[in-house]
Each structure stands twice: as C-alpha cells, then as structure tokens.
Amino acid sequence: MMWSSIANLKENLNKIALDVHDDDDDEELEIYNSHNREDSSLSDRRISHNFAHSKSGSYSPVANGFDSPYNSEIEQYKSEIKRLQESEAEIKALSVNYAALLKEKEDHISRLNEENGSLKQNLEATNAALSRNESFKTSTNSLNVLKGTSDQSPNRQHKAMVRNRSIGNQTHNGVVSKQDGLSNGIAYSMQPDVIQSNMESKRSNYQSTEKELADLLEEKNRSLAAIQATHELQLKQQGMELEKERGKLANIQLKLQEEQKFNGSFREELKSLEVDKDKTSMEISKLHDELNGKISETRRLQMELKRREDAEADNIVEDLKRVIATLEKENRNLKVDFFVPSYICL
Numbered sequence: 001m002m003w004s005s006i007a008n009l010k011e012n013l014n015k016i017a018l019d020v021h022d023d024d025d026d027e028e029l030e031i032y033n034s035h036n037r038e039d040s041s042l043s044d045r046r047i048s049h050n051f052a053h054s055k056s057g058s059y060s061p062v063a064n065g066f067d068s069p070y071n072s073e074i075e076q077y078k079s080e081i082k083r084l085q086e087s088e089a090e091i092k093a094l095s096v097n098y099a100a101l102l103k104e105k106e107d108h109i110s111r112l113n114e115e116n117g118s119l120k121q122n123l124e125a126t127n128a129a130l131s132r133n134e135s136f137k138t139s140t141n142s143l144n145v146l147k148g149t150s151d152q153s154p155n156r157q158h159k160a161m162v163r164n165r166s167i168g169n170q171t172h173n174g175v176v177s178k179q180d181g182l183s184n185g186i187a188y189s190m191q192p193d194v195i196q197s198n199m200e201s202k203r204s205n206y207q208s209t210e211k212e213l214a215d216l217l218e219e220k221n222r223s224l225a226a227i228q229a230t231h232e233l234q235l236k237q238q239g240m241e242l243e244k245e246r247g248k249l250a251n252i253q254l255k256l257q258e259e260q261k262f263n264g265s266f267r268e269e270l271k272s273l274e275v276d277k278d279k280t281s282m283e284i285s286k287l288h289d290e291l292n293g294k295i296s297e298t299r300r301l302q303m304e305l306k307r308r309e310d311a312e313a314d315n316i317v318e319d320l321k322r323v324i325a326t327l328e329k330e331n332r333n334l335k336v337d338f339f340v341p342s343y344i345c346l
Contacts, residue, residue: 074277077270084263091256095249102249105242109235116231123224130217 074273077266081263081266081270084259084266088256088259088263091252091259095252095256102242102245105238105245109238112231112235116228119224119228126217126220
C-alpha cells in the first residue's frame with residue numbers, strides 16, 4: 001500500500017510534467033501562428049497560469065494523499081500503545097496490592113500458627129501437670145501405707161516397753177505398776193483413732209482437691225479444644241482465601257505478560273512503520289528534487305520561448321516597417337505617376 005502510493009505519486013508527477021510540456025508546445029504553436037504581440041502576452045499569461053496550476057497540483061497529492069492517512073495511522077498506534085501502557089501500570093498496581101494482601105494473609109496465618117503452638121504448649125503443660133498430680137497421688141497413697149505401718153510398729157515397741165516397765169514397777173510397787181499399765185493401755189487404744197481421723201480428713205481434702213483439679217483440667221481441655229477447632233477452621237478458611245488470591249494473582253500476572261507481549265508487538269510494528277516512514281520520506285525527498293529539476297527546466301524553456309517570441313516580434317515589427325515603407329514609397333510613386341500625366345494633358 002505504501003509503495004503503491006509512491007508509485008501513484010510518481011505517475012502523477014510525470015503526468016504533470018507532460019502536461020506542462022504539452023502546454024508549452026501548444027502555446028509555442030499558437031505564438032508562431034498569430035504573429036501578434038498582444039496574443040503573445042496573452043499566451044504568456046496562460047503559460048504562467050498553467051505553470052502555477054501545475055505547481056500547486058504537484059504538491060497536493062503528497063500533502064493530502066499520503067502524509068495525512070499515514071500520520072493518522074501512527075497517531076492511532078501511539079494512542080493504542082499509551083492505552084496499553086496505562087493498562088500495564090494498572091495491572092502492576094493490582095499485582096502489588098495483591099502481593100501486599102497475600103503478605104498480610106500469610107502474616108495472619110503465621111500468627112494463628114503461633115497461637116496454635118502456644119495453645120498446644122499449654123495443653124501439654126496441663127497434661128504434664130495432670131500426670132504429675134497422678135504421680136503425686138500415687139506417691140501419697142504409698143506414703144500413707146508406709147506411715148500406717150510405721151505407726152503400728154512404734155506402738156508395738158511402746159507396748160513392749162510399757163510391759164517391761166510394768167513388770168519392773170510391779171516389783172517395786174504393785175499399785176504404781178497397775179496404774180502405769182492402765183495409762184499405757186488407754187494411750188495405746190486412743191492413738192490409732194487420732195491417726196485414722198487425720199488420714200481420713202487428709203484423704204477427703206485430697207479427693208476434693210483432686211476433683212477440683214480434674215474439673216478445672218476438663219474445662220480447660222474443652223476450652224482449648226474449642227479454641228483449637230476455631231483456629232483450625234480460621235486457618236483452613238485463610239488457606240482457601242490465600243489459594244484464591246494466589247489464583248487471582250497468577251491470572252493477573254498472566255494477563256500482564258500477555259499485555260506486555262501485545263505491547264511489544266505494537267512497538268515492533270511501530271518501529272517498522274517508522275523505518276518505512278523514513279524510507280518514504282527519503283523517496284519523497286528524491287521525488288521533490290526531481291520535480292524541482294523539472295520545474296527549473298520548464299522555467300528555462302519558458303524563458304527561452306519568451307526570448308524567441310521577443311526576438312521574432314522585433315523581426316516582425318521591422319518587416320512590417322519595411323513593408324509599410326515600401327508601400328508608402330509605391331504609393332508616392334503611384335501618385336506621381338498619376339498626377340504627372342494629368343498635368344501634361346492639361
């Protein structure tokens with residue numbers, strides 16, 4: 001299309017040059033046939049008018065037939081590239097926003113993971129405390145058994161000692177040994193009851209404490225399980241949202257790559273158009289030079305034609321003057337010839 005326009009331009013220029021030469025030839029024939037200066041001046045005006053018309057027409061196809069559509073096409077490509085650049089900037093801004101949102105979601109998920117880890121640590125600590133409580137209960141039971149055994153053995157030793165002492169006292173004083181035996185028997189009979197009551201009170205206190213700890217542990221386990229389930233649900237939701245955002249970001253990045261590829265193709269096409277424009281400009285400049293050469297040649301021919309017309313007009317005037325002088329001379333001779341015989345006759 002571009003080279004066809006250049007070919008059409010060349011053809012139009014050649015037609016204009018041929019028209020100029022044809023007009024010059026027609027005017028030259030008309031001048032040679034008329035032999036009149038007034039007609040010569042009229043032909044000069046016609047030649048100058050045709051030359052001005054041909055000169056104005058020689059530049060109009062260049063100005064209106066090629067540059068205007070080409071420039072409009074370049075402007076259209078530039079506007080399209082500008083729109084693509086704006087779209088690319090918007091996509092980059094969206095990708096930055098999505099990256100920040102993903103970073104925020106990842107931070108939130110990491111915080112949830114930390115909270116979940118701390119809850120697990122608390123649960124493990126509670127379980128450890130419960131196991132320690134169970135071990136303490138076991139050790140306390142074993143201690144109570146050992147204590148009961150140790151309490152019974154000193155009582156037996158004390159009973160034996162009392163018996164020995166009672167026997168010794170009976171040798172010294174029968175009444176005193178009898179009273180000592182009664183007192184030792186009362187003490188021996190009262191001591192296991194006190195120990196048993198103390199053990200029962202301690203056991204009841206321990207059982208109540210153990211029940212409170214078990215209730216507290218169960219309640220804490222329920223709350224931890226509920227919190228853990230909530231955190232796991234939130235973590236799952238955040239993971240799903242994160243996957244969605246990653247999918248959106250991948251689509252945006254794919255669209256950005258397509259836009260960049262499309263923009264690159266437009267830039268390559270614009271570059272090729274600019275190269276073609278430079279070639280066309282060089283070709284048009286060459287055509288302008290050729291046209292200027294033809295115009296200069298036309299002007300030279302016009303000047304030569306005018307010089308010939310002036311010289312020929314001068315020759316015609318001189319010939320006319322000579323003819324007039326000859327006619328006047330012949331007229332005088334005729335008058336002389338006419339009047340002399342008449343005078344002789346008279």
